[in-house]
Amino acid sequence: MAGRLVHRVTPKDIGRRATVRVQLSDGRFRDIVGVLESWEDGVIQVRRRDDTVARVIEKEIVASKIVPQQPPRRRTGL
Template sequence: MHMRGRLVHRITPEDVGRRVSVRIRLPEGGFTDIVGVVESWDDGVLTVRRRDGSAAEVVESAVAASRVVPPVPPRRRGGRPPQAP
């Protein structure tokens, strides 16, 4: 999300349905990150669904940086393969 020391906001309403990482300015200063799928983007408010199923509403003006990220890889069935003795 940094580009030569600058924060870059790269997502748009066309990214609804894609997995993104969004860095948000907090009211008390500092930042927090949200990673999830953009469910909606209406009237300057994004709704991002996290992996745990919770939704975060983000006011677009609070977004300091953002980018599209790859989908979560599917979990392997059965866990790890058995180790040789």
């Protein structure tokens, strides 16, 4: 059974870390992970870990969700 794509991020989530999936014009998907910096006039800005900013047009978003501020550490030595 395939997973269902859900867009859960809203303007109230500015300042939180999120993952946003957009569909490109060729049908492929692109995931952007970072802190939501702004959401104005249908354009979302996401600051990535490398400090670059991605501008995303809201209507191109096919899925999104809030993720933990720090990625979980990998457990070693189990």
